Amino acid sequence: MKRPTIADIARQAGVSKGAVSYALNGQPGVSASTRARILAIADEIGWRPNSAARALNGARANTVGLALCRPARFLGVEPFFMELISGIEGELSAQSYALMLQVVADHDEEMAVYRRWWGEGRVDGAILVDLHSDDSRVSEMESMGMPVVVFGQPSGSGSLLPVWSDEGTAVRETVEYLAALGHRRIARVAGLPRLLHTALRDEAFTAVCASLGVSEAVTVHTDYTGEQGARATRRLLSSPARPTAVVYDNDIMAVAGLSVAQEMRLDVPGDLSIVAWDDSPLSQVVRPPLTALTRDIPAYGAHGARRLLSLIAGDHVTAYEDQAARLTPRGSTAPPPA
Amino acid sequence: MKRPTIADIARQAGVSKGAVSYALNGQPGVSASTRARILAIADEIGWRPNSAARALNGARANTVGLALCRPARFLGVEPFFMELISGIEGELSAQSYALMLQVVADHDEEMAVYRRWWGEGRVDGAILVDLHSDDSRVSEMESMGMPVVVFGQPSGSGSLLPVWSDEGTAVRETVEYLAALGHRRIARVAGLPRLLHTALRDEAFTAVCASLGVSEAVTVHTDYTGEQGARATRRLLSSPARPTAVVYDNDIMAVAGLSVAQEMRLDVPGDLSIVAWDDSPLSQVVRPPLTALTRDIPAYGAHGARRLLSLIAGDHVTAYEDQAARLTPRGSTAPPPA
DNA sequence: GACAGATGCTGAACCGGATAAGCAACATGC
DNA sequence: GCATGTTGCTTATCCGGTTCAGCATCTGTC
DSSP: OOOOOHHHHHHHHTSOHHHHHHHHTTOSSSOHHHHHHHHHHHHHTTOOOOHHHHHHTTOOOOEEEEEEEOOHHHHTTOHHHHHHHHHHHHHHHHTTOEEEEEEESSHHHHHHHHHHHHHTTOOSEEEEOSOBTTOHHHHHHHHHTOOEEEESOGGGSTTSEEEEEOHHHHHHHHHHHHHHHTOOEEEEEEOOTTBHHHHHHHHHHHHHHHHTTOSEEEEEEOOSOHHHHHHHHHHHHHSTTOOSEEEESSHHHHHHHHHHHHHTTOOTTTTOEEEEEEOOTHHHHSSSOOEEEEOOHHHHHHHHHHHHHHHHHTOOOOOEEEOOOEEEOOTTOOOOOO | OOOOOHHHHHHHHTSOHHHHHHHHTTOSSSOHHHHHHHHHHHHHTTOOOOHHHHHHTTOOOOEEEEEEEOOHHHHTTOHHHHHHHHHHHHHHHHTTOEEEEEEESSHHHHHHHHHHHHHTTOOSEEEEOSOBTTOHHHHHHHHHTOOEEEESOGGGSTTSEEEEEOHHHHHHHHHHHHHHHTOOEEEEEEOOTTBHHHHHHHHHHHHHHHHTTOSEEEEEEOOSOHHHHHHHHHHHHHSTTOOSEEEESSHHHHHHHHHHHHHTTOOTTTTOEEEEEEOOTHHHHSSSOOEEEEOOHHHHHHHHHHHHHHHHHTOOOOOEEEOOOEEEOOTTOOOOOO
């Protein structure tokens, strides 16, 4: 009851293992009739190539690795990651690549996992996400010599291949829209400050607000949870000159902020405008539906995966800049109260 | 610049490949001093076992497979899956197992993926989720002879190892609570009717309502999206004898339902009580916070993973029934209007 | 001092494929 | 008719580990 091997096929077909190998791989060296006979036998006995034996001959592992450094409780909350993974996956499986996934606790563990996978020949490449400012992982990955695609800004990705979208453009579009509505006191409930994209958004936000005459532009940092989003909102709305618009770095915080506003008897959008960053279905099921920064995350993931596969194939690959997030106005934004 | 192999270590240590293998695997057959010398050299040159070479000798692949049959847009919405995967992952990586993930379009593709993984020796076992009533995958998996854990009711898992929790208990606790509050018209906005656990909940709901004198117990089926949850709620609340309480099969629909109620100027919980099934952070950030059926999903996943690893190890493994979901009352439930 | 048994190592086979080299049988060119 | 090339196959080796049989060498026993 063992798995059939090419030796079994060879015996049945009355030829050598070598001939079987040629036949099964579409290589020249066997006649058409022999090839057909071998293929028929292989099909009949349900032969599959043993991936370990293939890999031993220097072939690819046909697998890419993704070590996610996120605690379980944050993972489930953010649709972003599932959408990204699902996009990556779609592209990978189209090219018969599998995804090896591991959830890790910190960057050290993440690097240990990649080092092991690469050292053991389990993966042909890897995907890096959530770049920090001054991220030590980049140089470590560079020294490993493994093909890597980074979902993050080129400024932080060193010699690794970046796949990113421009945060500045999205920030600008949002602030310009709010300023045009008349808002002059805008707050931002941002994510973790050590994340590179947070820093970039922070910077862009401050700059754009200054250039547009938005007199008060506050940024509050959180850990992306609804809880901290609610607390930040409560504090912002309790200040003497409270903001008339708040931009949130993800949608769960935006929903939490919306609830806080309602709890404080503020009308959204009459008294307060709200913008959510990632546009998941969540933004659309609350009342009012949230104005959000929309992106095609699965497509973003697919682009990154395609780049990685080219990199693994040894092609010359260029960095990829995805479309910036675009503002989708819904019911949560309006001119500020008179 | 090749990877170091045990042959390299053997050469440097002046011993044979066999001795090196014994030393590195903690097997008897080498002296303590030789073992130490070999380990030191291995460490120094950064040797890692080539997983393909190991696998070729009949060793395990140290990987389990999970093919998820869900469209991308549903995947991101439900925190359930990310939490489950994260729990599975935690247990797997604790035992140095990796998770091979693939998102597929339908059951046929799912089976093809498992067949390939198993045939190629890439995985040692698999995880089946989202059982349908009369699910053809079960018998297919049985015939493959691969170790499989099913997250789903024993009634549907055939000879595969089930890991499940009792839906009936959770339904009963919920309905009893609502009935005790005085509700006599209760609706359920359920998930896909072809899913086994939906059918079980449906059945339990009808039975419990009948036994408790809940005169009107309606069940509406949806596809789990907020959109359909909202539509179902709108229809329910527009009926002449509208329900005074609605139980939703997931939290995104519950949030959508809450918004619809507010949109229709109904007070929650004054006019309408709402219960959400899966308790993600989302339930707690909306106003009022949602009464929800709470479970430790990551722990559930971890239990399943542990069972699968035992199964792979050839141990005698018994089915596992997890704790039923427990009702966590919050602000969205109250007695019905007088 | 002869023999049994444990210890520590070597050499070789093996896992399941890929692949280079070798070799008949036959076709082609001049 | 002989060199030359092509086709279709076999044989042997390799990948990087594991594992088993074999063989000195040392230790202990009576």
